Amino acid sequence: MSDAADVKPLPPEPAASSWAAVFSLALGVFGLLTAEYLPTSLLTPMAADLGVSEALAGQAVTVTAVAAMLSGLLTASLTRKVDRRIVLLGFTVLMIVSNLLVAVASSLAVLLVMRILLGIALGGFWSLAAAVAMRLVPSTLVPRAVSIIFSGIAVATIVAVPLGSYLGEWSGWRSAFLAAAALGVVTLVFQSLALPRMAPRVTARLATLWTVLRRPGFALGIVGMVLVHIGHYALFTYIRPALENLAKADVDELALLLFVFGVANFVGTLVAGWLLGHSLRLTLALMPALMGVAALSLALLPVGRAGYVILVVLWGLAFGGVSVAWSNWATRMVPDQAESAGGLVVVGVQSAIAGGAAAGGVMFGIGGVVTVFTISSAVLLASALLIALRVKAPDTARI
Structure with missing residues (x-):
């Protein structure tokens, strides 16, 4: 079958915008990512309470990422006949159940199974988000809608770790997951009221994923996206030793810099929504270029305290736009199979997170933080090129 024959005509776009639904999806992304990040700040008390090592407790993060990758890959095909509203609400219910049962888990095995449920919800929700945005607002407003939805990632980055740490100290690690479950209930109510019915429009199957990859330019774009995320996560895994060793930041300064990074990340998602309205290609290439310049400058230039703050802000701003830009790219490249394209984006991102962290570990072992930042910046600059x-990078969805 030719690539032209693979392209399906698109249904009419919505005549009016449903911004309440868009914000309900942003809240869903925030809740899911907050739950995913919570173990990062609660690893020690979780391990002690469950009677396992911190290394074993850390697998709560690993199983979530693996489940998210598989869910992103399979959601479009397995739910192809189900109203998208029901699918999204179902993922929010899974998030609530996961957090509640993690909060009462008596063993690591139970906890890991419940984190798999969270991964299923996370990967599925993320894979559908951009495609659903296309059904909630007219095409000219899709970049703005996607930037709002994915701003939930940046807000979770700011909130999850300090929230988990505070609640863990105040009333135990289980209370943090109960709070995440409560947030899920609020999200479910909001989405139930805001999301319209959305009958499935395509009959995606597993074979559709291969069809999408065969579209001209799509596979190469996924390669570029994966390189950007590998470069970032190799850096981000070692941001703490970098700031401690290069910027000579103490504990309080480190916390402030990480908070500044998170705020810049949030602002970056909103800026990207505006920039995407002008040029998708510029946005896709500019983000890794700025991250590469910031990383190389952090590693090699004696910029002083103020300079380090500026570079951290630049890095945070740039990465804030990455998820927004690539999700928009996928929907513009394959608008008739946007859900399958979104699933492939999720798989690429999740595999890049694992690969970037592993590669960063190898580089750190060989030459320390300067080596990590120098090589990762080269990867980012090469990906930008x-x-x-x-x-x-079509600036309008091709039909």
Whole structure:
């Protein structure tokens, strides 16, 4: 079958915007990512309470990421006949159940199974988000809608770790997951009121994923996206030793810098929504270029305290736009199979997170934080060049 024959005509776009539904999806992303990040700040008390090592307790993060990857890959095909409203509400219910049962888990095995449920919800919700945005607002407003939805990631980055740490100290680690479950209930109510019925429009199957990858330029774009995320997560895994060793930040300064990074990340998602309205290619290439410059400068230049703050802000701003930009790219490249394209984006991102962290560990062992930041910046700058020269980036959805 030819690529032209694979392209399906698109249904009419919505005549009016449903911004309440868009914000309900942003709240869903915030709740899911907050739950995913909570173990990061609660690892020690979780391990002690369950009678396992911190290394074993850390697998709560690993199983979530693996389940999210598989869910992102399979959601479009397994739910192809189900109203998208019901699917999204179902993922929110899974998030609530996961957090509640993690909060009362008596063993690591139970906890890990419940974290798998969270991963299913996370990967599925993320894979559908951009495609659903196309059904909630007119095409000219899709970049803005996607930036609002994915701003939930940045807000979770700011809130999850300090919230988990505070609640863990105040009333135990289980209370943090109860709070996440309560947030899930609020999200479910909001989404029940805001999300319209959305009958499935495509009959995605597993074979559809291969069809999407065969579309001209799509596979190369996924390669560029994966390189950007590998470069970032190799850096981000070692942001603490970098700030301690290069910027000579103490504990209080480190907390402040990480907070500043999170705020810049949030602002970056909103800026990206505006920038995408002008040029998708510029947005895709500019983000890794700025991250690469910031990382290389952090590693090699004696910029002083103020300079380090500026570079951290620049890095946070740039990465804030990455998820927004690539989700928009996928929907513009394959608007008729946006859900399957979104699933492939989730798989690429989740695998890049694991690969970036692993590669960063190897580089850190070989030459320390300077090596990590120097090589990762080279990967980011190379990915920016690849995207600028070779990756297709339509500024309107092709039909």
